[in-house]
């Protein structure tokens with residue numbers, strides 16, 4: 001088609017004329033020994049011819065929009081492997097364009113870059129280590145486009161080597177930008193292709209078009225947005241380790257808290273017991289005893305313990321203090337009178353702890369329990385005989 005013919009068809013089309021079918025020939029893929037392509041993808045040499053032929057009849061799309069019916073611009077009607085010279089091979093196709101956008105773009109010269117879409121039908125190997133890049137054992141650790149040092153000291157650029165594949169579409173694409181700035185996108189393409197070999201398994205990493213996701217992950221991990229893969233993976237490993245440590249710490253903390261709670265409960269229990277003992281001494285609670293005379297917790301005592309749990313010790317103590325004295329058991333101060341054989345302090349004079357009742361009277365009289373006792377013994381006329389401490 002001459003330049004004039006092309007211009008004529010284009011003008012007619014733009015005036016609402018019929019859209020002609022248009023066939024274009026293009027080398028849509030090239031592979032060269034020792035030279036990485038933009039995707040860092042390589043096909044096994046011996047399978048290139050088969051791959052090339054498999055494109056016959058596949059759709060021609062815009063931008064690999066495989067899910068989008070309206071993105072179809074035509075059909076690949078011919079596809080073969082050609083020798084491009086200089087150790088390079090190419091897949092040359094004849095593409096029949098029918099959609100007006102495709103025809104128009106081809107006519108005005110905007111459709112001049114192509115890219116192939118394929119399905120891997122064999123393992124995708126890492127050219128650095130020879131293992132499957134994303135095999136059953138997980139990721140081999142290399143990344144398409146990375147430059148790594150080989151065992152012999154040479155540097156090599158990691159590529160994905162597809163051992164077998166079949167063509168599924170050819171796309172018209174925009175002119176790639178400066179190479180360095182496109183690396184991530186290219187990686188995504190290689191990635192998407194490599195991952196499709198996993199056969200339905202969930203991809204271990206973000207797919208195509210999601211370079212921003214990698215950036216977001218890097219930022220979320222507190223790394224620079226353009227942090228390399230290995231840094232991101234290292235950060236994730238660290239997080240996992242910390243998480244594991246955290247689980248242990250949490251278990252230890254829970255055990256410590258349980259111990260502390262037990263100690264606290266025991267202490268509270270002890271305080272309530274002390275309070276109850278005092279209440280019994282003061283005669284506010286009638287002590288209950290079993291057949292052998294040992295004290296047992298009566299209903300009131302149990303209720304008070306329950307109350308202490310619910311209301312707290314201070315409030316309960318206050319309440320117990322408000323109980324009337326119903327069962328005075330300590331010796332009464334005024335019981336002596338003119339009694340010739342007054343009752344003695346059961347606990348033995350001033351050495352013993354003052355009883356609750358003594359405390360109470362002492363408080364009422366504004367004297368110490370000691371003074372009270374001395375006064376009492378004086379009143380009873382026994383000071384000289386009994387008070388050896390005097």
Ligand SMILES: [Zn+2]
Pocket residue numbers: 126127128129130131133140141142
């Ligand atoms: Zn590898």
